Amino acid sequence: MKGGQPEGARRPLRQTAASQVAAARRQAVLARDAGLARISKVTRWLTAAVVALSCALAVVAANAFSGQTSGSAPAQAESGNKKKDSAAELWAPSQGPAATLESPAVTSGGS
Amino acid sequence: MKADIPSTTWSALGSTVVVLTTELPELREAAAAVRTVLAEIDRACSRFRGDSELSQLNAAEGQPVRVGALFIRATRCALRAARITAGDLDPTIGASLRAAGYDSDFEALRPGGAVRFTRAAGWRCVEVDEEAATVRLPKGVELDFGATAKALAADLAAATVAERIDGGVLVGLGGDIATAGVAPVGGWPIRVTDDHRDDERAVGQTIALTVGGLATSSTTRRRWVRGGEQIHHILDPRTGSPAAEHWRTVSVAAATCVDANIAATTAIIRGSSAAGWLESAGLPARLTARDGAVTVAAGWPLEQAAAC
Numbered sequence: 001m002k003g004g005q006p007e008g009a010r011r012p013l014r015q016t017a018a019s020q021v022a023a024a025r026r027q028a029v030l031a032r033d034a035g036l037a038r039i040s041k042v043t044r045w046l047t048a049a050v051v052a053l054s055c056a057l058a059v060v061a062a063n064a065f066s067g068q069t070s071g072s073a074p075a076q077a078e079s080g081n082k083k084k085d086s087a088a089e090l091w092a093p094s095q096g097p098a099a100t101l102e103s104p105a106v107t108s109g110g111s
Numbered sequence: 112m113k114a115d116i117p118s119t120t121w122s123a124l125g126s127t128v129v130v131l132t133t134e135l136p137e138l139r140e141a142a143a144a145v146r147t148v149l150a151e152i153d154r155a156c157s158r159f160r161g162d163s164e165l166s167q168l169n170a171a172e173g174q175p176v177r178v179g180a181l182f183i184r185a186t187r188c189a190l191r192a193a194r195i196t197a198g199d200l201d202p203t204i205g206a207s208l209r210a211a212g213y214d215s216d217f218e219a220l221r222p223g224g225a226v227r228f229t230r231a232a233g234w235r236c237v238e239v240d241e242e243a244a245t246v247r248l249p250k251g252v253e254l255d256f257g258a259t260a261k262a263l264a265a266d267l268a269a270a271t272v273a274e275r276i277d278g279g280v281l282v283g284l285g286g287d288i289a290t291a292g293v294a295p296v297g298g299w300p301i302r303v304t305d306d307h308r309d310d311e312r313a314v315g316q317t318i319a320l321t322v323g324g325l326a327t328s329s330t331t332r333r334r335w336v337r338g339g340e341q342i343h344h345i346l347d348p349r350t351g352s353p354a355a356e357h358w359r360t361v362s363v364a365a366a367t368c369v370d371a372n373i374a375a376t377t378a379i380i381r382g383s384s385a386a387g388w389l390e391s392a393g394l395p396a397r398l399t400a401r402d403g404a405v406t407v408a409a410g411w412p413l414e415q416a417a418a419c
Contacts, residue, residue: 088392089191089195090195090365090370090373090374090392090394091365091366091367091370092365092366092392092393092394092395092409093322093323093324093364093365093366093395094322094323094366095321095322095323096364096395096409096410096411096412097298097301097318097319097320097325097364097395097411097412098298098318098319098321098412099318099319099412099413100297100298100300100317100318100319101317102297102300102317102319103300103311103317104300104301104302104311104317105116105118105131105281105299105300105301106118106129106131106281106283106288106299106300106301106302107283107286107301107302107303107304107306107307107308107309107310107311107313108283108286108287108288108301108302108303108304108307108325108326108327108362109285109286109302109303109304109305109306109307109308109309109313109315109327109329109332109360110285110286110305110306110307110327110328110329110330110331110332110360111125111126111127111261111284111285111286111287111306111307111332
């Protein structure tokens with residue numbers, strides 16, 4: 001013998017330590033992967049929520065501020081359907097004319 | 112005419128101006144305010160004044176022209192009319208009117224040779240830049256605000272007067288009438304007929320207007336002769352020729368004089384379909400056919416109810 005522990009006595013100890021380290025590493029990897037998966041899941045949900053919120057805000061804004069044209073836009077930019085007749089945009093009086101037997105004070109006729 | 116409503120009258124914008132107020136002491140101030148508004152409109156929108164903004168724009172040959180806020184407003188008003196009527200009223204009719212012979216103040220028109228009608232360029236070519244306060248037309252395009260400017264003037268004048276007096280006011284520019292403030296008891300009595308210069312004996316109907324505006328368009332006025340044929344001033348933008356005379360006169364009541372005038376002139380151009388269109392729009396109207404037959408729409412009072 002040259003001194004120290006015999007070869008047969010030292011090998012099991014090294015193997016046990018190595019397997020413990022390997023197991024610990026595997027556990028650490030698994031824990032890391034699980035953490036990353038959780039983070040990825042949360043990120044996906046956050047992304048989806050932000051996109052949905054943006055769409056909702058866009059719809060609300062479009063409804064709230066519709067009908068504005070830029071100052072430099074040509075007149076055609078504000079036109080709607082060329083064939084569309086928008087007579088509903090002409091405002092009727094809150095009270096229509098009535099028959100009267102009074103003498104007229106003014107005339108409305110062609111000019 | 113009725114004597115107990117204070118009134119004053121004069122000529123402007125090629126027609127007769129009438130101002131009525133419910134209170135006599137306020138008539139003078141009202142008339143002064145109306146004169147100011149009409150002078151501003153004339154400087155901005157007259158096709159027959161060389162120094163008007165409209166004349167300068169029509170002569171700009173495609174270049175943008177810097178204009179005032181009133182001109183921008185008048186342009187927007189005319190473009191709105193074009194959009195609402197799907198182009199039946201089109202401010203780019205200016206060159207068509209000139210081609211048809213209406214090239215100077217109406218009183219100065221003389222009979223002339225045959226004309227070749229040209230269709231309107233189309234209102235979508237008008238470029239309005241409100242930030243730069245400019246309007247640009249393609250070269251060769253000319254605007255005419257005849258279908259809206261006078262009515263706009265009446266609305267603006269009535270609103271201006273209403274800010275300065277306590278009582279009610281009526282402003283009449285030819286056939287275009289705008290009211291503001293509280294009307295006299297029973298409403299403003301108004302005769303609707305073919306010609307705004309007619310008196311109460313003329314064929315027509317007297318109605319009472321309490322709020323809003325009233326406008327009458329007619330083919331019986333502003334007629335001239337070219338090539339031996341009579342031409343009237345309401346042109347169909349799609350052909351540039353005078354609109355077919357299914358109706359000779361149409362009167363419409365609306366919330367504003369501008370809307371009443373848009374509807375009345377469009378009705379002349381649309382002919383037989385106009386009564387149904389006015390009915391569906393809820394605009395009380397009286398339409399007189401070439402033979403004098405009267406059709407009413409959307410609650411306009413029946414003829415016999417007002418007859419006396």
